[in-house]
Amino acid sequence: MPREIIQTDQAPAAIGTYSQAVKVGATVYLSGQIPLDPATLQLVNGGMDTQIRRVFDNLAAVAGAAGGNLADTVKLNVFLTDLSHFALVNQIMAEYFLPPYPARAAIGVAALPRDAQVEMDAVLVLEG
Template sequence: MPREIVTTLDAPQAIGTYSQAIKVGSTVYLSGQIPLVPDTMEMVEGGMEIQIRRVFDNLAAVAKAAGGGLADVAKLNVFLTDLAHFPLVNQVMSEYFHEPYPARAAIGVASLPKDAQVEMDAILVLE
């Protein structure tokens, strides 16, 4: 099955040897997003809630470029440098997602690119 590279200027450009997303059939694999502002490629300024929102906005932009949206997310992985922020992820996530919620993992990590405190990746299944 052919693979299609998904790109958009509405999300941060890849800062390494990867694509923003790869579409294989009706499945889309979104690369990890950190709280980078697409226009400046700088980390968003503000507290953890603002960072989490920026990550969801980045994921939503890539999902849209793939022909879907956050409602199509089947699996979400959340990486946090401090799992104490997990309740805040749940709170913000409830504004971006509705039932049925995607399957999800929350993973505590020692560090993330650009000293981000949060990163998320996702798998979409398009109808």
């Protein structure tokens, strides 16, 4: 099955040896997004809520470039350097997703690129 590389300037450019997303058939694999401003490639200023929203906005931009949106998410992985922010992730996630929610994992990690506090990746399945 052919692969399509997804790229948009509405989300941060890849800062390593990866693509923003890869589409295979109706499935889109979104690479991890940290709270980088797409224009400056710097971490956003603000509290954890600002960082979480920026990550969801980045994921949404890549999903849009693939022809979908966050509602097409079937699996979401959340990486946090401090699991005490898990409740805040749930609260903000409810602003971006409606039931039925995607499958999800939340994982505590020691560190993330650029000293970010949150990173998320996702798998989408596009219909039609």
